[in-house]
Amino acid sequence: MTWIRTPGLIFFILEGIVVVEIQLAETDRLDWALKQFRRRMIRSGLFKDMRRKRFYEKPSEARKAKEKAAERRRHKDRKRAARRYNF
Numbered sequence: 001m002t003w004i005r006t007p008g009l010i011f012f013i014l015e016g017i018v019v020v021e022i023q024l025a026e027t028d029r030l031d032w033a034l035k036q037f038r039r040r041m042i043r044s045g046l047f048k049d050m051r052r053k054r055f056y057e058k059p060s061e062a063r064k065a066k067e068k069a070a071e072r073r074r075h076k077d078r079k080r081a082a083r084r085y086n087f
Contacts, residue, residue, distance in 0.1 A: 020044055 020040045024033055041047045057065070 020046065 020037065022033060022036050
């Protein structure tokens, strides 16, 4: 088991599985706990991973999506460079 501590975020890894942990006191409210849990899930990257793995994606579709994302990043970088140098 590996513990990783960052400011405001505590999670540990059990055999490749990331587990988010929230320590509650007796007086803590449920809505606060749920909000903290959601924030920590988002910060740890589990939320994105769950959304991505929700449905099976064929390897060919995954490759196409990866290429499309790379093209979007390149296009965005070109636009930023053009704005920076006034093209």
